[in-house]
Amino acid sequence: MPIFLWQAEKKKGETKKGEIDAADEAAVRGQLRRQGYKSITVKKKPKDLFENIPFLQQKVSEKDVVVFARIFATMINAGLPLIQCLDLLGRQEQNKTFAKVIGSIKEDIEGGSTLTDALRKYPKIFDELFVNLVAAGESGGILDVILQRLSGYMEKSMKLKSKVKGAMTYPISVLVISIGVVAVLLLKVIPVFQTMFEGMGSALPGPTQFLVDASQFAQDYFLYMVVGLVALFYGFKRYYATEKGTLVIDALILKSPVFGPLLKKVAVAKFTRTLSTMMSSGVPIMEGLGIVSKTAGNKIIEIALMKTRQSISEGKTIAEPLMETDIFPAMVVQMIAVGEATGALDTMLSKIADFYDDEVDAAVNAMTALLEPFMMVFLGGVVGGMIIAMYLPIFQMAAAAG
Numbered sequence: 001m002p003i004f005l006w007q008a009e010k011k012k013g014e015t016k017k018g019e020i021d022a023a024d025e026a027a028v029r030g031q032l033r034r035q036g037y038k039s040i041t042v043k044k045k046p047k048d049l050f051e052n053i054p055f056l057q058q059k060v061s062e063k064d065v066v067v068f069a070r071i072f073a074t075m076i077n078a079g080l081p082l083i084q085c086l087d088l089l090g091r092q093e094q095n096k097t098f099a100k101v102i103g104s105i106k107e108d109i110e111g112g113s114t115l116t117d118a119l120r121k122y123p124k125i126f127d128e129l130f131v132n133l134v135a136a137g138e139s140g141g142i143l144d145v146i147l148q149r150l151s152g153y154m155e156k157s158m159k160l161k162s163k164v165k166g167a168m169t170y171p172i173s174v175l176v177i178s179i180g181v182v183a184v185l186l187l188k189v190i191p192v193f194q195t196m197f198e199g200m201g202s203a204l205p206g207p208t209q210f211l212v213d214a215s216q217f218a219q220d221y222f223l224y225m226v227v228g229l230v231a232l233f234y235g236f237k238r239y240y241a242t243e244k245g246t247l248v249i250d251a252l253i254l255k256s257p258v259f260g261p262l263l264k265k266v267a268v269a270k271f272t273r274t275l276s277t278m279m280s281s282g283v284p285i286m287e288g289l290g291i292v293s294k295t296a297g298n299k300i301i302e303i304a305l306m307k308t309r310q311s312i313s314e315g316k317t318i319a320e321p322l323m324e325t326d327i328f329p330a331m332v333v334q335m336i337a338v339g340e341a342t343g344a345l346d347t348m349l350s351k352i353a354d355f356y357d358d359e360v361d362a363a364v365n366a367m368t369a370l371l372e373p374f375m376m377v378f379l380g381g382v383v384g385g386m387i388i389a390m391y392l393p394i395f396q397m398a399a400a401a402g
Contacts, residue, residue, distance in 0.1 A: 003045040004028045008037035019045065019091075021103070058097045060125045066154045068098070069130075073147035083109060101125060114138060128291050129274065136282045146281050153277045156353075157270070160360060164266055167364040174375040178382055185386055187222065190215035193390050205396065207389035250299040254327075258370070262363045267301050268332055269356035276349035285345075286313065301327055318345075332356075 006028055007017040016037070022028045028042045068089060075085040083106060090102035101122055108118035116135040119126040126134075130150060137146030194212050197204060204212065218225070239245035254260050271292055278288035286309060293305035304325035311321035319337035322328045332352055339348025 004042050005045050006032060006040060006042045008032055008040040010035075010037055058095050060095060060098045060101070062154060062158055064093075064095050064098050065125060065130070066151050066158070068093075068102070069147045069151040069154065073144045073151065076144040076147070082115065098125070115143070127295065129278070129295060132283055132287070132291060133278065133281050140282055149277055149281060153273060156273060156357070160266060160269060160357065163360055163364050164262070167262065167367055170368060171371050171375055174379055178379050181379075181383055182386070183218070185383070186211075186215045186218040190386075190390065191219070197393055205389075205392040207385075208392050211386060211389050246299045250301075254298065254300055258367060262360070262367060263298070264327060265356055265359050265363055267296060267298060268328060269353050269360055271296070271301075271305070271328075272332070272349040272356065273353035276346045276353060279346040279349070285318070 004020050004022055004025060005017070006020060007015060009015055020028050020031065022031065025042050025044070029040050032040050072085055072089060075088065076082070080088075086102055086106035086109070090099050090106060093099040093102060104121075105115070105118040108121070109115060116131060116138055119131050119134060133146050133150055134143065137143035140146075190211055194215065197208070197212070203209075240249055254263060274292045274295065275285075275288050278291065279285060283291075289305060289309040289312070293302045293309065296302045296305060304322075304327055308318065308321040308325070312318055317337065317340055319333050319340060322336065323330070323333045335348055335352055336345065339345035342348075
C-alpha cells in the first residue's frame with residue numbers, strides 16, 4: 001500500500017503533518033476529514049532511490065528485534081488487537097527496513113495469515129527459535145508471555161555475545177596495531193636508515209642486515225603480499241564453508257588452549273538458556289533440541305546435540321548422551337539428570353545458564369588478565385627489537401670511535 005505525506009489544520013493556526021498508508025489520495029483526505037482536519041494537502045511519498053539495493057539498506061539488529069518483542073508483548077497484554085499493535089509498532093519504528101517488514105507482516109495477517117507464517121518469511125530477522133516460540137504462544141493463547149520470555153532470552157544472549165566479543169577485541173587490536181607498526185617501519189623508516197648505512201662502507205651486524213633485507217623485500221613485493229593475504233583469507237573462507245573444513249576448524253577452536261575453554265562455557269550457557277526458554281514455552285524437547293543444535297554456532301557441538309536428540313528418540317534420557325559428548329561438564333550433566341528426575345528440567349536448565357553466565361564473566365576476566373601482559377610484551381618485543389637492530393651499527397661506530 002502506498003504511503004502519502006499530508007499537512008492539515010485541526011484548529012485555526014495549528015498545522016500538523018504526518019504519513020498515512022492508504023489506497024489512494026481520496027482515502028487519505030476522507031480519513032483526515034473524519035478526524036476533524038481541514039485545509040488538507042496530500043502528496044505521494046517519493047520512492048527511495050536505493051530501496052531495491054539490499055546492501056545499501058539499513059540492517060535490522062538483534063536489539064531492534066528485542067525492543068520489538070518487548071513492546072509487542074506489553075501491547076498484547078494491555079488488550080490491543082494484533083493488527084493495531086503491528087500498525088503502531090511499524091509507525092514508531094526508527095529503522096526504515098524493519099518498519100517495512102512490520103508493515104508487510106501486518107498486511108499478511110490482514111490477508112488471513114497467522115503471525116507465525118508472516119514472521120517465517122523473514123528468516124534473517126526472525127530466526128527459527130523466535131518463530132517456533134511465537135507458534136507455541138499463538139497455539140497456547142499466551143503470545144504476550146512468550147514474547148516477554150523471548151525478549152528476556154535475547155537480551156541475555158546479547159550480553160553473552162558482547163562478553164565474548166570484548167574478550168576477542170583486545171588481542172585482535174594489539175595484533176593489528178603490531179602489523180601496522182611493523183609495516184610502517186619496514187616501508188618508511190628502515191629505508192631512511194638503509195641510505196645512511198650505505199655511506200658507512202662497513203658490514204652491517206646480522207640483525208640489522210636481516211631487517212634491511214626484509215625492508216627491501218617488503219618494498220619490492222608489497223602488492224604481491226597484499227594479494228597473497230587476500231587470497232589466503234578467501235581460501236580460508238571457502239575451506240571453512242565446506243563440511244570438512246567446518247569440522248576441522250571448529251574442532252581446533254574448541255581445543256585451543258586459551259579460547260577453547262571459554263567457548264565451551266559459552267556453548268553450555270547458550271544451550272541451557274535456549275532449551276530452558278523453549279521447554280518453559282511448551283515446545284517439545286525433541287523439536288527444541290533440533291533448533292538448539294542449529295543455533296549452536298559450532299559444528300562439533302551441533303553434531304553432539306543431534307546425537308543426543310537421536311539417543312532420546314531411542315528412549316534414553318537427555319543426561320546419558322550428553323555425558324558422552326566431552327563438551328558438557330559432569331556437573332552440568334548431573335544437574336540435568338536431577339532436573340529430569342524431578343520433572344523440573346526447564347527450571348534446572350535456567351539455573352545452569354545463570355551459573356555459566358557468571359562462569360563466562362570470570363573466564364573473560366581471567367583471559368584478559370592473561371593476555372594483556374603477553375600482548376604488551378609481544379608488541380614491545382617486536383617494535384623494540386627492530387629499533388635496537390637499526391641502532392646497532394651506530395653503537396658500533398661509537399664504540400670504534402671511543
